[in-house]
Amino acid sequence: MKINIAEAHHRINNIIIRTPLITDDYINNFLENTTFFKCENLQKIHAFKARGAANALSKLQKNLLEKGVATHSSGNHGQALAWAAKIFGTQAHVVMPMTAPKTKVDAVRFWGGEITFCEPTLQAREETLQQVVERTGAIFIPPYNHWDIIEGQGTCAFEILQEGFEPDFILAPVGGGGLLSGTALAAHQFSPKTKVIGCEPKNADDAYQSFHAGKLIPVGAANTIADGLRTSLGDITFDVIRKYVHDILTVTEEEVIDAWRWITFYLKLIIEPSCAVPVAALLKHKDKFKGKKVAVILTGGNVDAEKLRLILP
Amino acid sequence: MKINIAEAHHRINNIIIRTPLITDDYINNFLENTTFFKCENLQKIHAFKARGAANALSKLQKNLLEKGVATHSSGNHGQALAWAAKIFGTQAHVVMPMTAPKTKVDAVRFWGGEITFCEPTLQAREETLQQVVERTGAIFIPPYNHWDIIEGQGTCAFEILQEGFEPDFILAPVGGGGLLSGTALAAHQFSPKTKVIGCEPKNADDAYQSFHAGKLIPVGAANTIADGLRTSLGDITFDVIRKYVHDILTVTEEEVIDAWRWITFYLKLIIEPSCAVPVAALLKHKDKFKGKKVAVILTGGNVDAEKLRLILP
Numbered sequence: 001m002k003i004n005i006a007e008a009h010h011r012i013n014n015i016i017i018r019t020p021l022i023t024d025d026y027i028n029n030f031l032e033n034t035t036f037f038k039c040e041n042l043q044k045i046h047a048f049k050a051r052g053a054a055n056a057l058s059k060l061q062k063n064l065l066e067k068g069v070a071t072h073s074s075g076n077h078g079q080a081l082a083w084a085a086k087i088f089g090t091q092a093h094v095v096m097p098m099t100a101p102k103t104k105v106d107a108v109r110f111w112g113g114e115i116t117f118c119e120p121t122l123q124a125r126e127e128t129l130q131q132v133v134e135r136t137g138a139i140f141i142p143p144y145n146h147w148d149i150i151e152g153q154g155t156c157a158f159e160i161l162q163e164g165f166e167p168d169f170i171l172a173p174v175g176g177g178g179l180l181s182g183t184a185l186a187a188h189q190f191s192p193k194t195k196v197i198g199c200e201p202k203n204a205d206d207a208y209q210s211f212h213a214g215k216l217i218p219v220g221a222a223n224t225i226a227d228g229l230r231t232s233l234g235d236i237t238f239d240v241i242r243k244y245v246h247d248i249l250t251v252t253e254e255e256v257i258d259a260w261r262w263i264t265f266y267l268k269l270i271i272e273p274s275c276a277v278p279v280a281a282l283l284k285h286k287d288k289f290k291g292k293k294v295a296v297i298l299t300g301g302n303v304d305a306e307k308l309r310l311i312l313p
Numbered sequence: 314m315k316i317n318i319a320e321a322h323h324r325i326n327n328i329i330i331r332t333p334l335i336t337d338d339y340i341n342n343f344l345e346n347t348t349f350f351k352c353e354n355l356q357k358i359h360a361f362k363a364r365g366a367a368n369a370l371s372k373l374q375k376n377l378l379e380k381g382v383a384t385h386s387s388g389n390h391g392q393a394l395a396w397a398a399k400i401f402g403t404q405a406h407v408v409m410p411m412t413a414p415k416t417k418v419d420a421v422r423f424w425g426g427e428i429t430f431c432e433p434t435l436q437a438r439e440e441t442l443q444q445v446v447e448r449t450g451a452i453f454i455p456p457y458n459h460w461d462i463i464e465g466q467g468t469c470a471f472e473i474l475q476e477g478f479e480p481d482f483i484l485a486p487v488g489g490g491g492l493l494s495g496t497a498l499a500a501h502q503f504s505p506k507t508k509v510i511g512c513e514p515k516n517a518d519d520a521y522q523s524f525h526a527g528k529l530i531p532v533g534a535a536n537t538i539a540d541g542l543r544t545s546l547g548d549i550t551f552d553v554i555r556k557y558v559h560d561i562l563t564v565t566e567e568e569v570i571d572a573w574r575w576i577t578f579y580l581k582l583i584i585e586p587s588c589a590v591p592v593a594a595l596l597k598h599k600d601k602f603k604g605k606k607v608a609v610i611l612t613g614g615n616v617d618a619e620k621l622r623l624i625l626p
Contacts, residue, residue, distance in 0.1 A: 020333040022355055026423060041581045042335055110339060261618075268354045268614030270581040301581030305574075306626050313619050 003151035005158050005186050012054040012155065015087055019043050019156075021163055021295070027266050031286060035294045036167070037263075038160050041271050041301030045107070048156050048179055048299050049080035049143075055152025056141050057088045065090050068138035072118075072125040074100045075228060076300055077143040082113030093138050095128045097121075101304055144178030145234025154182030160295045161190045168292040171278035173299055174198035174207045174248065175229035177237030183297065184244035195246035199278040201225075201256060206232040208248045211241065225253055225310070228274035228299065251280040259283055261311035263298075272300045273307070316464035318471050318499050325367040325468065328400055332356050332469075334476055334608070340579050344599060348607040349480070350576075351473050354584050354614030358420070361469050361492055361612050362393035362456075368465025369454050370401045378403050381451035385431075385438040387413045388541060389613055390456040395426030406451050408441045410434075414617055457491030458547025467495030473608045474503045481605040484591035486612055487511035487520045487561065488542035490550030496610065497557035508559035512591040514538075514569060519545040521561040524554065538566055538623070541587035541612065564593040572596055574624035576611075585613045586620070 019039045028034055040048040057065065065088060071081050072095035085092035092113040096105060097120035108115055118128035133140055142149065156179070157170055170187060174180040180198045187194040200207050204222030210233055218232035233241065241248075251259075260276035262283070263269065275298040282289055282296065332352045341347055353361040370378065378401060384394050385408035398405035405426040409418060410433035421428055431441035446453055455462065469492070470483055483500060487493040493511045500507040513520050517535030523546055531545035546554065554561075564572075573589035575596070576582070588611040595602055595609065 017335075020355070022330075025357070029423075042333070044338070046581055110342075264583060265618055268359055268583040270577060270583065305578055305624075308621065308625055311618075312621055312625075 002147050003154065003185060005151055005154040005182070005189065008055045008151045009155040009158050011058045012051065012152065015044070015054050016050055016155070017043050018159055021160060022267065024266055031282065032290045033292050033294055035282065035296060036160070036165065037267060038156060038295060038297045039269065040156060040297060040299050041269055041275070043300070045076065045079045045083045046301040047076035047080065048153060048297070049076040050083060051155050052149035052152035052178055053077070053080035053084035053141065054087070055155070056146065056148040057084045057090070059148050060139060064139055068093060068136055069141050070129060070132050070136065070138035071095070071141050071143065072129045073143060075104065076302055078113065079104065079107045079111065081141055082108045082111035085113065086111045091138070093132045093136055095125055095132060097125065103304060104302070144176030144231070145236050147236065149178050150182045150185070150237065150240065152182070153179045154186040156297060157183040157186035158190065161186060161194070165293060166191060167194050167295040169289065170194055170196050170295045170297070171199055171281060172196065172297045173226070173229055173274050173277040174200050174241070175274070176231040177207060177233040177241055179297065179299065180207075180245060181237045181240035184240060188244050196244065197281070198241065198245050198248040199281040200248060200250050201229055201277060202250045202252050204229050205250050207241065208250050210238055211245070211248045214242070226256055226274040226277050228272055229277065249281040249285060251277060251284060255280040255284060257310055264311060269298065270301045270303065271298050272303045275299050315460050316467065316498060318464055318467040318495070318502065321368045321464045322468040322471050324371045325364065325465065328357070328367050329363055329468070330356050331472055334473060335580065337579055344595065345603045346605050346607055348595065348609060349473070349478065350580060351469060351608060351610045352582065353469060353610060353612050354582055354588070356613070358389065358392045358396045359614040360389035360393065361466060361610070362389040363396060364468050365462035365465035365491055366390070366393035366397035366454065367400065368468070369459065369461040370397045370403070372461050373452060377452050381406060381449055382454050383442060383445050383449065383451035384408070384454050384456060385442045386456060388417065389615055391426065392417065392420045392424065394454055395421045395424035398426070399424050404451070406445045406449055408438055408445060410438065416617060417615070457489030457544070458549050460549065462491050463495045463498070463550065463553065465495070466492045467499040469610055470496040470499035471503065474499065474507070478606060479504060480507050480608040482602065483507055483509045483608045483610070484512055484594060485509065485610045486539070486542055486587050486590040487513050487554070488587070489544040490520060490546040490554055492610065492612065493520075493558060494550045494553035497553060501557050509557065510594070511554065511558050511561040512594040513561055513563050514542055514590060515563045515565050517542050518563050520554065521563050523551055524558070524561045527555070539569055539587040539590050541585055542590065562594040562598060564590060564597060568593040568597060570623055577624060582611065583614045583616065584611050585616045588612050
């Protein structure tokens with residue numbers, strides 16, 4: 001294996017938050033099982049992405065780190081990189097589409113990230129990033145298709161497995177696949193009996209399709225409320241997922257919204273809609289998980305306030 | 314002292330949840346201090362009231378416990394008592410006003426509590442409770458003006474003080490005063506340098522008035538969004554508060570709503586508006602707490618979903 005998740009955890013342990021793993025009597029009673037929720041919405045920058053960014057920077061040699069780091073992002077990875085750069089004493093350059101929500105822009109700025117705006121297309125983002133890298137010499141840190149990122153995201157499941165409750169299943173959402181592949185590798189190494197299941201919106205089901213076809217099938221522009229999961233797998237994450245993930249389950253937009261409402265008001269947490277995807281799978285396939293020990297990764301809490309209207313009565 | 318909070322904690326430790334104590338970089342940066350939040354919204358029944366109820370029942374002799382327990386409540390104490398009764402293998406009888414929200418009624422029923430409805434007046438509640446107690450022989454467990462309840466609520470600050478960050482201040486909301494007096498006694502015993510401050514809506518400022526007058530001044534029908542804080546102090550809680558609390562700060566309804574919004578979206582937690590009262594005091598008196606170490610008790614998360622409209626943009 002190209003990664004060492006235990007060592008990664010040891011390296012970033014003092015920087016990230018060991019997020020709570022919580023459970024709820026009402027939820028367990030309803031699901032007829034024991035489900036624990038890993039609260040990455042309470043992580044640094046309120047998303048698991050802090051783990052991967054911290055790990056990637058912790059592995060950069062000093063002379064490379066000094067050049068600064070760069071990425072393109074409209075979401076949590078940009079924030080995570082800006083945060084990690086500040087912690088490691090270097091400069092983050094983040095290319096953001098000019099349509100990015102103000103809250104996300106402000107968050108990158110709060111951590112001292114230097115923003116370059118571009119047109120809201122993948123081509124513009126990649127070209128602008130290329131220019132920034134050429135101009136500054138900064139090191140590109142990709143959001144998911146990179147071993148250091150996968151290794152960092154794997155520390156989340158590593159913490160779950162250290163709690164000693166030995167889950168039968170870990171459910172994680174899948175977008176680019178960094179979290180899912182890190183989770184699958186952590187389980188493979190530290191709790192082989194634990195089955196890792198990826199959960200995906202039907203409207204962005206490239207992982208489901210690729211998993212079953214045995215080859216990478218990217219989706220086009222995905223239209224899902226779970227905005228963190230619109231991206232497609234990369235070649236590295238797909239390869240890990242194909243080998244180490246037990247199954248991929250998909251859910252509809254309506255199921256995601258119902259699960260989002262359910263978890264917000266029973267668990268008392270503000271979560272991103274992406275977090276609701278594995279919860280929706282848990283509710284939809286209740287029989288599959290009956291009597292089992294399940295861990296669900298709640299990936300983050302960065303949701304625009306007005307979107308909460310969708311889950312109010 | 315009539316109470317032993319360390320022993321109470323030892324007794325109920327395996328029943329309650331040791332709730333997370335969390336902090337946030339953005340919040341600390343804004344407040345120019347270090348503030349930790351004790352997340353009792355993640356407690357059993359999603360409110361600190363579980364502590365007092367568990368402690369009261371843990372101290373009942375077996376022959377009394379068998380008779381069942383009773384209270385009147387439109388809020389979290391009824392749920393807490395029903396939950397604790399189930400844990401201790403006895404029956405809870407809860408008198409509730411017929412106007413109580415369905416969610417609260419359902420929660421008491423979920424824990425096996427037997428509900429008797431009454432007219433929504435204090436007189437009707439007390440008379441109905443009296444009838445229930447006479448009929449069943451159940452032991453009345455009051456919501457706050459009782460040493461076992463105060464002792465149980467004190468375990469929340471006890472846990473904060475065990476974390477080793479030695480707060481200069483602990484801020485707690487004050488309604489009937491059970492939490493505030495338990496908190497003050499915990500600080501007095503385990504961290505005498507820590508000042509405990511009660512925080513109260515201006516619209517229900519009996520504790521503020523009583524504290525400054527040196528005598529108990531109950532308020533009439535209090536009109537505040539912080540529904541957990543509408544009650545007035547009792548003689549026991551007032552006596553403790555007068556002796557051991559450093560100060561009482563009051564805030565307006567508008568300040569409460571602003572703080573509620575602020576904490577919900579920066580901390581990523583669903584909290585009751587009552588929790589926002591100490592946060593509002595913290596924001597209002599920023600200079601007083603600048604550079605200090607502050608702990609805020611977030612008392613619970615049982616808020617009706619539709620009320621969240623108040624804090625959406």
